[in-house]
Amino acid sequence: MSHGDHTHSSPPEAGPPEPGTIDWRLNGVRVIKSDQLDTNTAQTPGMNRAAAINFARVGAQKIWAGTVNIHANAKTGVHHHGALESVIYVIRGKARMRWGDKLEFVAEAGPGDFIFVPPYVPHQEINASSDETLECVLVRSDNEAIVVNLDIEPIEKPEAVAWVDPIHKAH
Secondary structure, three states, X not given: OOOOOOOOOOOOOOOOOOOOOOOHHHHOOOOOOHHHOEOOOOOOOOEEEEEEEOHHHHOOOOOEEEEEEEOOOOEOOOEEOOOOOEEEEEEXXXXXXXXXXXXXXXXXXXXXXXXXXXXXXXXXXXXXXXOOXXXXXXXXXXXXXXXXXXXXXXXXXXXXXXXXXXOOOOO
């Protein structure tokens, strides 16, 4: 199948709307300015989060996007996100990711790097810096918050400052 061939086994989606049936001025492209991010969400010491794109803000059906700022030394517990795919784009700082059945794999990412987390992958996110905030953009393949906490002993123990975002809730 070529890249231009859109024949596949997934269910067909509704076609484009009939011309003139949608008010594109009100229902078209939306720009969410950096000072308009939604911080009206539970905050946790050590990090700040803000939603840019979700159902409540713009009517998004298939994605969630926002920013996550994680203070130095923050670590999550081990978890996966079910069938969701995640993309993390590092703006500033150093992210360390551990993954695998025993968190045996590790990689680091810095400014300008993308991190892809496939569905069901057991993983742990870590701010690898002891003195710099990790600033990232996070995008999920659905606006549904799925997190499955796993009973795997982390190699790097979560500390008092947890990585919390709309998927990783505060305990």
